[in-house]
Amino acid sequence: MDFPRILSGNWETPNSHTLPVARSLGVYGRLEKALRMQPTEIVQVVKDSGLRGRGGAGFPTGMKWSFVPGPDKRGGKPVYLLCNADESEPGTFKDRYCMWKDPHLMIEGMIIAAHAIGCKVGYVYIRGEFRYIYDRLWEAVHEARAAGLLGNNILGTGVDFELHIHLGAGAYICGEETALISSLEGFKGQPKLKPPFPAVEGAWRAPTIVNNVETLSAVPWIIEHGAAAYKALGTEKSPGTKLFSCSGHIRKPGVYEVALGYPMKDLIEKECGGLLPGRTMKAVIPGGSSVPIMTPAEVYACTMDYESISTVAGSYLGSGGMIVMDDTTDLVAALANLLRFYAHESCGQCTPCREGCGWMYHILCRVRDNCATAEDLVTLKDLADNIHSKTICFFGASAAMPVQSFLLKFKADFIARIEAASKGIASGTHIAPPSPATVGA
Ligand SMILES: Cc1cc2nc3c(=O)[nH]c(=O)nc-3n(C[C@H](O)[C@H](O)[C@H](O)COP(=O)(O)O)c2cc1C
Numbered sequence: 001m002d003f004p005r006i007l008s009g010n011w012e013t014p015n016s017h018t019l020p021v022a023r024s025l026g027v028y029g030r031l032e033k034a035l036r037m038q039p040t041e042i043v044q045v046v047k048d049s050g051l052r053g054r055g056g057a058g059f060p061t062g063m064k065w066s067f068v069p070g071p072d073k074r075g076g077k078p079v080y081l082l083c084n085a086d087e088s089e090p091g092t093f094k095d096r097y098c099m100w101k102d103p104h105l106m107i108e109g110m111i112i113a114a115h116a117i118g119c120k121v122g123y124v125y126i127r128g129e130f131r132y133i134y135d136r137l138w139e140a141v142h143e144a145r146a147a148g149l150l151g152n153n154i155l156g157t158g159v160d161f162e163l164h165i166h167l168g169a170g171a172y173i174c175g176e177e178t179a180l181i182s183s184l185e186g187f188k189g190q191p192k193l194k195p196p197f198p199a200v201e202g203a204w205r206a207p208t209i210v211n212n213v214e215t216l217s218a219v220p221w222i223i224e225h226g227a228a229a230y231k232a233l234g235t236e237k238s239p240g241t242k243l244f245s246c247s248g249h250i251r252k253p254g255v256y257e258v259a260l261g262y263p264m265k266d267l268i269e270k271e272c273g274g275l276l277p278g279r280t281m282k283a284v285i286p287g288g289s290s291v292p293i294m295t296p297a298e299v300y301a302c303t304m305d306y307e308s309i310s311t312v313a314g315s316y317l318g319s320g321g322m323i324v325m326d327d328t329t330d331l332v333a334a335l336a337n338l339l340r341f342y343a344h345e346s347c348g349q350c351t352p353c354r355e356g357c358g359w360m361y362h363i364l365c366r367v368r369d370n371c372a373t374a375e376d377l378v379t380l381k382d383l384a385d386n387i388h389s390k391t392i393c394f395f396g397a398s399a400a401m402p403v404q405s406f407l408l409k410f411k412a413d414f415i416a417r418i419e420a421a422s423k424g425i426a427s428g429t430h431i432a433p434p435s436p437a438t439v440g441a
Pocket residue numbers: 052053054055056057058059061084085086087088089172173174175176177178210211212213215216393394395398
């Protein structure tokens with residue numbers, strides 16, 4: 001498959017993060033054209049391109065931008081643009097590469113997006129653990145400001161845009177857009193019920209657009225080449241290219257850019273170099289830890305786009321974090337490990353999520369350690385079913401879906417542990433189950 005590397009094309013060039021090298025590679029080359037376009041024109045181009053948000057939900061970007069109320073309907077309030085650089089989803093590590101290798105591309109995308117939505121001040125909300133990237137971004141912002149690419153009257157076009165970087169404190173939930181906004185405002189990073197959606201009432205109760213790093217980095221190419229060129233890549237409903245964070249039992253883990261609609265089998269066998277020698281595939285998580293797991297049969301039938309993964313496997317493309325697991329994987333232990341993460345990261349506002357994640361982890365530890373009964377599996381499924389869709393934010397579903405799908409598609413692995421327990425067979429690695437109360441401590 002032949003396609004342009006829209007997002008990662010500059011990554012191999014030495015010093016691509018510096019302004020002179022970035023400019024020599026064409027970064028900021030589309031800026032003046034974009035800033036001389038009418039904001040509505042940019043929104044229409046991005047709408048026509050079919051670009052969908054790369055943070056996980058796949059919401060159409062141009063449509064989101066069009067929800068920002070016009071100047072006459074904002075009651076004098078400003079508009080904010082927030083770049084979501086929190087990237088904490090287990091298995092996802094693409095945004096950090098975008099910011100490390102090509103920070104100016106993201107900044108160019110932010111300036112264009114800001115002009116499109118009438119925003120004069122934007123923020124990059126970056127994950128607390130990315131201190132080293134924060135330093136690089138900070139340098140890039142200062143380089144851009146010194147070159148007249150940020151600040152007042154950018155490139156003499158009369159457009160103003162100032163950009164700030166805000167370092168988070170390492171909570172996964174702060175990647176959820178309303179929690180991110182609360183955290184940016186200086187409050188506890190806890191999600192809020194929607195509506196109102198941030199595009200109407202977000203940061204400091206003003207219209208706010210939250211977009212992922214990768215989403216914003218795709219915008220300059222769309223302005224340069226046009227909506228039709230972008231739409232010609234990928235599939236009808238999932239146009240363009242996408243970065244996939246590939247990890248697990250593969251020979252060449254890494255971040256790969258392919259056009260959406262690329263066969264999953266090819267991504268694993270060609271880009272990732274296939275499975276480790278002598279191994280067979282057990283399962284794949286296609287879109288970051290929060291999405292349902294897939295069987296090998298589903299993997300071989302799927303293409304990497306929003307529709308195929310959903311119709312073939314009942315899963316999601318999510319953030320594009322693909323975790324490949326081979327026949328040496330203990331899926332029960334893997335699921336227990338995942339639930340440890342969710343139990344720890346729940347913000348605690350909703351009872352089903354706060355209590356349920358801890359209990360799911362607690363039960364999974366017992367199953368893993370050959371200490372559980374058949375009734376425990378019934379309780380586990382019941383817990384997951386009663387968390388999904390019964391919480392303020394999608395975190396609850398994100399914790400429930402792995403449990404539901406592992407139990408549905410790999411039930412035999414769990415039954416084998418129950419049978420071992422009934423026969424008194426000790427597990428190889430017995431770890432005493434923690435008390436649920438200590439899980440988030
Ligand atoms: C628990 C949770 C964590 C999230 N973490 C991230 C994240 O780290 N980065 C991100 O871009 N989006 C994350 N999202 C999605 C954001 O809420 C939001 O949809 C996204 O930033 C919108 O940008 P996009 O339209 O460009 O995808 C998360 C959502 C949830 C429910």
